[in-house]
Amino acid sequence: MRAVLGTVLAVACLASPAGEAGKQPEKRDPQRWLALFNGKNLEGWQVVGGEWKVEEGVIGGAGSEEGKTAHLVSDATFDNFILHARFRSEGGTGWLGFRGDLKKDSFNGLRLGVGPGKESGFGSVDGGVPSQSPAKLEAQLPPDAWIDCEIVCAGERIRASFNGIPLMDFIASGSANGRLALMASPGGNGPLLWKDIRVLPLYPDQDFRPLFEGNDLNNGWFQIGEERWSARNGVITGETAKGGYGWLVTDREYQDFILNFRYRWTSGNSGVQFRSWLVGGEEMHGLQADIDPSIPQMTGMLYDEHERATLAKSPPKVDESYDKELWHNYEISAIGEDIRLYHDGLLTVHFTETDPKRIAKGLIALQVHSAPKDQGVKVEWKDLRILNLEPPSPWE
Numbered sequence: 001m002r003a004v005l006g007t008v009l010a011v012a013c014l015a016s017p018a019g020e021a022g023k024q025p026e027k028r029d030p031q032r033w034l035a036l037f038n039g040k041n042l043e044g045w046q047v048v049g050g051e052w053k054v055e056e057g058v059i060g061g062a063g064s065e066e067g068k069t070a071h072l073v074s075d076a077t078f079d080n081f082i083l084h085a086r087f088r089s090e091g092g093t094g095w096l097g098f099r100g101d102l103k104k105d106s107f108n109g110l111r112l113g114v115g116p117g118k119e120s121g122f123g124s125v126d127g128g129v130p131s132q133s134p135a136k137l138e139a140q141l142p143p144d145a146w147i148d149c150e151i152v153c154a155g156e157r158i159r160a161s162f163n164g165i166p167l168m169d170f171i172a173s174g175s176a177n178g179r180l181a182l183m184a185s186p187g188g189n190g191p192l193l194w195k196d197i198r199v200l201p202l203y204p205d206q207d208f209r210p211l212f213e214g215n216d217l218n219n220g221w222f223q224i225g226e227e228r229w230s231a232r233n234g235v236i237t238g239e240t241a242k243g244g245y246g247w248l249v250t251d252r253e254y255q256d257f258i259l260n261f262r263y264r265w266t267s268g269n270s271g272v273q274f275r276s277w278l279v280g281g282e283e284m285h286g287l288q289a290d291i292d293p294s295i296p297q298m299t300g301m302l303y304d305e306h307e308r309a310t311l312a313k314s315p316p317k318v319d320e321s322y323d324k325e326l327w328h329n330y331e332i333s334a335i336g337e338d339i340r341l342y343h344d345g346l347l348t349v350h351f352t353e354t355d356p357k358r359i360a361k362g363l364i365a366l367q368v369h370s371a372p373k374d375q376g377v378k379v380e381w382k383d384l385r386i387l388n389l390e391p392p393s394p395w396e
């Protein structure tokens with residue numbers, strides 16, 4: 001076998017090139033999220049200097065007394081992947097390293113600054129790649145909260161984000177298979193905390209692509225219902241018109257995918273449908289990732305529109321910490337029977353689909369819903385991107 005996913009996945013042969021006449025995409029080994037931290041101990045990681053401990057499902061790290069950076073390095077290596085890890089600083093600064101390895105007790109590879117402060121270069125990457133974090137980054141993040149860090153390595157292209165806020169998008173010449181590392185710098189006033197570390201290995205030809213760009217709602221989308229949709233500078237707005245249902249629907253179907261987007265909620269009931277279908281040309285049926293902070297345990301909930309109703313509610317902590325002034329990050333992961341919803345990096349639903357007929361291609365749709373009818377609705381979406389996990393097809 002030819003290994004194409006670091007040490008994690010292998011495949012007998014690659015799929016046929018997209019669009020090659022007369023050939024069908026070959027079946028690939030299934031892809032699954034891998035938990036890199038079990039919440040109990042440091043199994044799967046190597047401690048190199050400093051103080052590392054696990055308490056209540058959280059890894060805490062601090063620099064060594066000798067003034068050296070502390071390293072916690074993964075046993076596993078990865079090449080192409082999506083990495084998520086949630087972090088919070090209690091005075092400590094540090095980095096998240098990737099595509100590297102230890103060399104004389106230091107990490108030789110790329111590293112992303114995750115501890116607020118100038119020392120770590122918060123939100124920027126070093127390691128031979130020049131990059132700068134966005135202006136006023138900390139003002140866009142909730143204070144004293146857990147931050148979801150995402151790193152996507154797709155061949156030579158590397159991107160990173162905090163809570164869905166794009167930090168950088170650059171080319172690192174030469175694809176590299178390497179370890180991950182949590183790093184804590186010395187001299188901090190407290191630890192740097194980590195939890196919910198997960199990775200999805202990718203095949204070499206897989207990457208996110210924008211699901212919407214610009215201002216044209218007719219390019220890749222169509223509208224259903226009587227509610228009002230508009231777009232400007234990459235932001236889609238759904239608003240009340242006649243007080244019913246309204247959907248903005250993709251013009252193609254997806255089965256297994258990762259969908260990320262940022263949204264800002266003002267009022268009303270909303271959500272994003274997936275693996276859904278039209279009935280009578282005017283009504284969407286299927287799964288929905290809900291949005292409505294005015295109703296407890298609804299934002300981050302999994303609902304089956306016009307079918308099975310509520311499938312799984314989200315935890316109360318989503319509503320308790322909701323900030324209407326900020327853009328919030330949402331992730332929908334649908335891989336076979338495994339369905340997960342993440343809100344600002346927090347896993348709100350992990351649902352196993354038991355009906356094989358519902359593990360099928362379906363439409364994706366943004367939804368607004370005036371319920372009751374006199375309730376105003378306004379929701380904005382931006383930075384919509386999708387990773388199609390199906391083999392390459394002629395229309396990709």
